[in-house]
Amino acid sequence: MTTLKPDAVVVGGGAAGMAAALELEKAGCSCVIVEREEGLGGILMQCAHAGFGLVEFDEELTGPEFAERFAEKVLASKVTVLDGATALELRDEGERKVLDCCSAKRGVVRIEARAVVLAMGCRERNRGNVRIPGSRPAGVYTAGLAQRLVNIEGVVPGRRVVVIGSGDIGLIMARRMSWIGAKVEAVVEILPYPSGLTRNIVQCLEDFGIPLYLGHQTTRIFGKDRVEGVEIAPLENGALDLSRARTIPCDTVLLSVGLVPENELSRGAGVELNPATGGPKVDSTLMTNVPGVFACGNVLHVHDLVDWVAEEARRAGAHAAAWLRGERPGPELRVKAGANVRYVAPVKVDLSRKNRVYFRSLAVLHGATLEARIDRRVVRKIRKGHVQPSEMQSIELGPEDFADLAEAGSDAVLEIALV
Numbered sequence: 198m199t200t201l202k203p204d205a206v207v208v209g210g211g212a213a214g215m216a217a218a219l220e221l222e223k224a225g226c227s228c229v230i231v232e233r234e235e236g237l238g239g240i241l242m243q244c245a246h247a248g249f250g251l252v253e254f255d256e257e258l259t260g261p262e263f264a265e266r267f268a269e270k271v272l273a274s275k276v277t278v279l280d281g282a283t284a285l286e287l288r289d290e291g292e293r294k295v296l297d298c299c300s301a302k303r304g305v306v307r308i309e310a311r312a313v314v315l316a317m318g319c320r321e322r323n324r325g326n327v328r329i330p331g332s333r334p335a336g337v338y339t340a341g342l343a344q345r346l347v348n349i350e351g352v353v354p355g356r357r358v359v360v361i362g363s364g365d366i367g368l369i370m371a372r373r374m375s376w377i378g379a380k381v382e383a384v385v386e387i388l389p390y391p392s393g394l395t396r397n398i399v400q401c402l403e404d405f406g407i408p409l410y411l412g413h414q415t416t417r418i419f420g421k422d423r424v425e426g427v428e429i430a431p432l433e434n435g436a437l438d439l440s441r442a443r444t445i446p447c448d449t450v451l452l453s454v455g456l457v458p459e460n461e462l463s464r465g466a467g468v469e470l471n472p473a474t475g476g477p478k479v480d481s482t483l484m485t486n487v488p489g490v491f492a493c494g495n496v497l498h499v500h501d502l503v504d505w506v507a508e509e510a511r512r513a514g515a516h517a518a519a520w521l522r523g524e525r526p527g528p529e530l531r532v533k534a535g536a537n538v539r540y541v542a543p544v545k546v547d548l549s550r551k552n553r554v555y556f557r558s559l560a561v562l563h564g565a566t567l568e569a570r571i572d573r574r575v576v577r578k579i580r581k582g583h584v585q586p587s588e589m590q591s592i593e594l595g596p597e598d599f600a601d602l603a604e605a606g607s608d609a610v611l612e613i614a615l616v
């Protein structure tokens with residue numbers, strides 16, 4: 198068994214892990230990235246479409262191009278990259294965090310570090326998670342797996358496709374399957390509004406004439422050996438109207454029914470998770486309840502754009518470096534999701550500096566106003582107009598917003614609400 202003793206270890210070599218590691222290195226900390234795939238980049242490596250980096254680089258890049266810009270910097274830095282290595286267990290031994298990894302090339306590697314950045318990304322929900330009745334034929338894939346098959350393995354998963362769920366991966370795969378000559382019969386969404394970004398509805402469905410059935414539930418998958426069709430029915434006021442059920446013939450079903458932050462490792466180390474996000478609860482420095490363990494990117498909460506992942510991960514890396522130098526956050530204020538807000542991340546802000554709080558709305562709202570309130574007193578008001586759950590929002594709050602805090606009670610809470 199090999200033992201490494203860097204200042205910090207970053208678990209995951211996607212956009213978040215690379216951005217965090219570069220910040221740690223910039224601050225003079227020795228750092229190891231553990232990545233289970235061969236090579237860096239994470240999910241970006243299978244995203245052959247353009248649309249990445251508009252904020253970060255002011256350019257429209259493909260996923261691999263975006264990843265390459267970070268990977269080149271990481272490989273030219275002093276960061277040690279342990280790829281093809283899976284982190285199996287993280288233990289909190291007080292000052293020392295112990296990460297046990299397993300790799301075909303190197304065998305068992307133990308990493309002992311004083312700080313850990315969790316950047317393991319997320320995984321897709323599958324048929325079992327959404328309980329679609331029917332038979333169990335071949336031809337049912339998650340959209341991300343189909344994306345990997347097409348873009349990396351060069352395999353065509355099917356010819357006549359129905360996409361269930363209108364998340365971004367499903368929309369992008371509807372277009373991708375059309376490009377490779379498949380017929381995409383429909384995208385079926387149970388909610389009355391799309392789950393993906395508006396730009397993807399336009400560029401991936403409308404531009405290709407692919408029908409989107411909103412407010413429809415998939416009631417059955419047919420087929421013995423291979424998928425032969427799916428049955429869908431509309432929902433009226435939450436109730437299924439089976440009298441209007443219809444069957445769409447197809448040989449392939451792609452599921453795009455949500456993403457779940459990948460936190461088995463975190464849970465094992467005693468990291469407390471937020472039920473609203475599936476990711477760790479973090480303070481103003483993106484540190485979890487386990488001192489010295491930080492989280493960023495999709496493992497913290499599912500992001501829509503990689504630019505926000507990189508922004509957040511840089512902060513996690515910088516805060517981890519500050520932690521290693523012995524710096525601790527100033528006085529903090531708890532943050533909670535208020536009216537029409539599904540979650541907030543982080544769940545604490547530092548009263549002495551600027552903080553960015555990410556959040557998502559609970560529903561589609563027109564003419565919405567964002568209000569930041571402390572004990573019901575509005576400290577910031579921003580007109581938002583149209584907001585929808587698929588588009589992540591953020592607000593930056595600083596010391597000027599907390600100036601009158603003395604008037605609030607000692608158990609004051611900052612509430613982010615959409616009204």
Ligand SMILES: Cc1cc2nc3c(=O)[nH]c(=O)nc-3n(C[C@H](O)[C@H](O)[C@H](O)COP(=O)(O)OP(=O)(O)OC[C@H]3O[C@@H](n4cnc5c(N)ncnc54)[C@H](O)[C@@H]3O)c2cc1C
Nearest residue numbers: 209211212213232233239240248284317318494495502503
């Ligand atoms: C299909 C799709 C389309 C998208 N389209 C866009 C777009 O057009 N524009 C845009 O800006 N953003 C887009 N995004 C979002 C963006 O790409 C992601 O949010 C971002 O890349 C996530 O980065 P991450 O580092 O948090 O996670 P990932 O990239 O998932 O990285 C996590 C890494 O951790 C590794 N890992 C996990 N567990 C372990 C373990 N136990 N041990 C070792 N390694 C581990 C994984 O192998 C992975 O490499 C898209 C995402 C998807 C999936």
